[in-house]
Amino acid sequence: MLEAVGRLTDEEKVRNIIRAGETGKAEFKSSFSIDIKKQEKAGYIEDASLKTVVAFLNTNGGVLLIGISDDGEALGLNEEITRFHKGSNDKFLLYWKNNLKSRIGEQYYPFISAQLVSLSGKKILWVACSSSLTPCYLDSRDFYVRTNPATDKLEGPKLVEYVNNHFAK
Template identity: 30%
Template sequence: MSKGIFQIIQEGEGLTVEFKRTIDSPFKIAKTLVSFANTAGGNLLVGVMDNGALLGVGSELRELEKLEKATRDLIEPQILIRIKSELLDGKKLLWIEVAESESKPHYAVNERGDRIIYIRVKDKSIPIPRLLLYGDGDTETEKLLSNKHVKTLITYLKETDSVTAKIFSKIINISEKRAERMLHDLAARQVLLKINRGKPEAFSLKWAK
């Protein structure tokens, strides 16, 4: 039994670990591989459920074909991955290792042919605009990102899952109305993601440096 893979499963999904029951499509897997390469590298385990239960892969060949299509046709520039076949409790699993890339950013091509940069934020693969990685966007967004209140918010959201206008207003000591306007502005500029459209509205970080 491989101690390495067992430990990864025990620790659960996170910044550098993702479980898949099966590879749904080359497009979806390209997104995950790219997000690992663009962030801190990671391990993709196929044949494992979200809760860590072992399912095993039905056809290793079918999974490998989808992986090959993803790495060959749907990731630009191409990335190198390491694929290992593991047997755990009588179940066959695929362990795909992705190193953090030295030639970021990598793009994943979606079904419509769009090229999108993905990064890992906690245990999710999140799309981001290039400008947030390299600051080569419009000056308004750059100005916003250098604002001390926004910097405080980003630091807070790296530690906490989400924020509301009420919490944000208390953190930086401004009116709730002004805090709400800032959160909406940041969401419009693709810095934040609106995760709760009810009341109160909640926002999470869409990117991380």
């Protein structure tokens, strides 16, 4: 009820999303760039977050929390920000924005908001996406949609049918 009247802090809102778990409109990623098992930067880890953003844009919107494990543990992005962005939140957010711009497209900025939120001293990237008015592709070629609770790639006739049905004017 407090959330409905806007009295919850951002931290409390993020905690509520975590408590509800992953759904068709909520996804958790442990990091943006670091393969947690190998402890090194990996492009395919970044791909996973960007695919989710594209899927939310192509479906009904949603929230991506980066720095949260699949089981809801707050891992935080502190180490990633320190190792790859000189400890600067601004440099991390600029890196995030530049990935959005180059791999998804700046025309989708109005449908995406992102901010760092602190949960017990751990930095979490909270990405809120609304549904786009036009189809969105990752790297201008890959089309994803959100199902409960997964991201699926559509190709060929399934892609054409989805676009015709979902984005029909």
